[in-house]
Amino acid sequence: MATRRGILFVILRMLLLLFAVSVLSFVLVAMAPIDPLVAYVGPSSTLSEEAKEEIVEHWGLSDPLPARYLAWAGNILRGDFGDSITYQRPVADVIRERFLLSFVLMMLAWGLSGVLGFFLGIASGIRGGSVFDRAVKVFCLVLQSAPAFWIGLLVLSFFAVRLGWFPIGMAVPMGKLAADVTVADRIHHLVLPVLTLTVVSIGKITLYTRQKLVETMGSDFILFARARGETQGQIIRRHAIRNIALPAVTVQFASFSELFGGMTLAETVFAWPGVGSAMTAAALNGDVPLLLGTALIGALFVFFGNLIANVLYGVLDPRVREGGGYA
Amino acid sequence: MAPGMEPILSVEELAVSFSMYDRGLRKADLAVIRSLSLDVRPGEVLGVIGSSGSGKSLLAHAIMGILPPNATVRGEVLYRGEPLTEARLRGLRGREIAFIPQSVDYLDPLMRVGRQVVGTFGTRAAQEAIFERYRLGAGVARMYPFQLSGGMARRVLFATAAVGGDVKLVVADEPTPGLGPDLAAKMMKHFREFADAGAGVLLITHDVDLALGYADRIAVFYAGATVEIATAAEFAAGGAALRHPYSRAFSDALPQNRFLPIPGSQPYAGSLPEGCPFAARCPERTEACLAGDVPMRDLRGGKVRCVHAA
Structure with missing residues (x-):
């Protein structure tokens, strides 16, 4: 086996796999009945509608799915996995x-x-x-x-x-x-x-x-x-x-x-x-x-x-x- | 072959059957070998010929004690005059009794050839000496079976038989298929070397020409029974020199003889007829042929299993 080509091939396969997994899980989560906003502020939040609108706007939640995916994937590539709501700390x-x-x-x-x-x-x-x-x-x-x-x-x-x-x-x-x-x-x-x-x-x-x-x-x-x-x-x-x-x-x-x-x-x-x-x-x-x-x-x-x-x-x-x- | 010499191996009316499930849970015995008799003397090559399904390979496996567990063996196998029991065989296999199998599939695919030839009884030095004798280069010992060419693989299998040092009986099961005539002839010379060193060689083969060229005597199998034992010269001459109608027909069917086929086919295991198994195709058949098991008897220096032979 030409080792260098073999290694390149393996890396390529790994990237493809990660891409496929990320798209699939992103789409699944987007389709799931989870409202990120509710998850973030809690179901009994006293936030006004306007404030909620602003957060949605700030997070880009009303953008089309591909744009949201690209924003998320771009952050991941920079090492930013976002913040965990559960633990209130960076996911990474x-x-x-x-x-x-x-x-x-x-x-x-x-x-x-x-x-x-x-x-x-x-x-x-x-x-x-x-x-x-x-x-x-x-x-x-x-x-x-x-x-x-x-x-x-x-x-x-x-x-x-x-x-x-x-x-x-x-x-x-x-x-x-x-x-x-x-x-x-x-x-x-x-x-x-x-x-x-x-x-x-x-x-x-x-x-x-x-x-x-x-x-x-x-x-x-x-x-x-x-x-x-x-x-x-x-x-x-x-x-x-x-x-x-x-x-x-x-x-x-x-x-x-x-x-x-x-x-x-x-x-x-x-x-x-x-x-x-x-x-x-x-x-x-x-x-x-x-x-x-x-x-x-x-x-x-x-x-x-x-x-x-x-x-x-x-x-x-x-x-x-x-x-x-x-x- | 000196007459009167005690045979190394004698097989007396060996029968092998397999218990199988027949229709649901009913067990049935399938008789595959019915009556094999032969003997191998020191210093000779005994060729065993017969068409596929006549029981040739099973004979080898029965002698080596490597039949599957559902097999039942009857009859007697004597090694140097004494019954070859399971316990006795355990001490002889790989030392005095060597088996040469058909193909490279009988070697462990993941063990280097040299180590494999040494086995559990040989030594590194013996293996190296034998490899040199068989013209197997120094690198071969470090190869895996899949890296061997057909001829190399065959020589390696021969080497496994020679490495024990004190071989008295070699049982070879179809050792030459797929080899060109030159290579096959070389392999046969190695068999002769075993015999010339005083061992007995039981050579089971499809290749009648090779058997005739290098064996001393020929045993002819038909439908799980030995029908005749003759010298190679008698078999090559054919016709009146032979004792059994099947061996005559076999000899006649060879291209160098009359190239004449005989009608009909060998009966299958499980549907072996009463009496002489060849009766259905025999031109000399009479009522007497079907009357019961035909015993093997001595005739003109050879052996035959036929009521009419004279």
Whole structure:
């Protein structure tokens, strides 16, 4: 691959994606029954009609849709995402502060579900058709069909309410000065949200790994390895894992979209002060600038997940990396 | 081939059937191989020929113990005079008994060829020596299977058999399809090298010419049964030198002989008839042919499964 052209192409694709996402979300929000003015001043405002007219005029709310989009997009390009109504601060600041918290939550759940799901899938696939395998399959299908917030509530009511092992929400203990918060406090608060998001994400990767293992174990090169005297354990370590790991890693990176969606719901349940709960708050308050800002961040996050999946395939798979080769 | 030498491998009335779901949940047994008998002696190449669906590949898989789990095997496989049990096979595969498969698909696509040839029993040094013997350049060990040319892939598969060091039996399943005549002949020379080193070679092939050119004896399969075992010279001569009507017809159908086809087709697995499987197409058929299973018997230094042969 001509690397420089490849990178240009990737950047172009990213810009196109962001453009499409921004247009779509802008149009959707414009068509939604949200009155930005009401959202800003509140439904029981005592503002006079003339004053309201002036604000509408000042904001350009009566301009045609394309003009409004261009004004907004132009500001975004200059780094101005507008002000959040909910938090009374610039959207860029809100996202910057919260993204790290969401990122920690997502990456922990992503890594855990990936590693656990991979090994669970292998353990289940090796015993294809057994009771254990069928139990794992049912378990994963149930998890995949269960909504994230419901699982979050179950986890919350069991571990936090019934057993009282973990706090019921937030990222740090309530009423504690920021300077006094310890790492242990942070970890203590992370456990349940991470657990929830891990459980929500584990079904997909487990089922995928299991399916891929069953497929691989039926292939000719496994048959040949057996005919050459390799034991089941050697076959799995030397051949099966090697052939499943790559597609599994790819699937895991490509699942950033589900991860982001699950994160939004889990954060809301646990009052985790990340991007997801901000997004929910923005949607409930008609906070258009924040909603649009988080939508763009979400799109960017998912895009990078898919990009990494593509790049990894090229780096790790010898058939792509050394394609053409000597033959 | 010294007469009286104990065979390395002997297969006695081997039968393979698969249990399959027939209409809903009723299980049915599908008999694919009915009665295969042959023996391979040290230092010889035994060519196994027969049309597609006669059970050739399954024979190889049955010997190597790599049939799918729904297969049932009956009959006896003896290795150096003793039954080749599952446990015994586990210790012999990859060391004394080597399998050479059909295509590069039998190599792990993501493992470098050198490491793969070394496998679990070979050594790096042995692999390098064998690569040199097979004229595989130094770079080949670092290639992945998809980078190999057809001829290279074949030599790599041969190398997997030789790397164990102490090979006594080579089972090859269609090792030459898609190769030009020159390359195929080279591959056959490698089989001869195995045999000349004292190993027995079971060579399953579609290519009758190659089998005739390089094998010592030929086993002819028809519809899941061995019908005759003859020397390669007898098979090449054809006609009266052969013992079974099917092998005679097979030999007659070769282009260098009379190029004569015989009418009809081989019965399918699952609808194998009682008695001699070839009876429906045989010009010498009598009532006796359909009376029950025909045993394999010795005749004129070879073997035949026919009530009339003399």
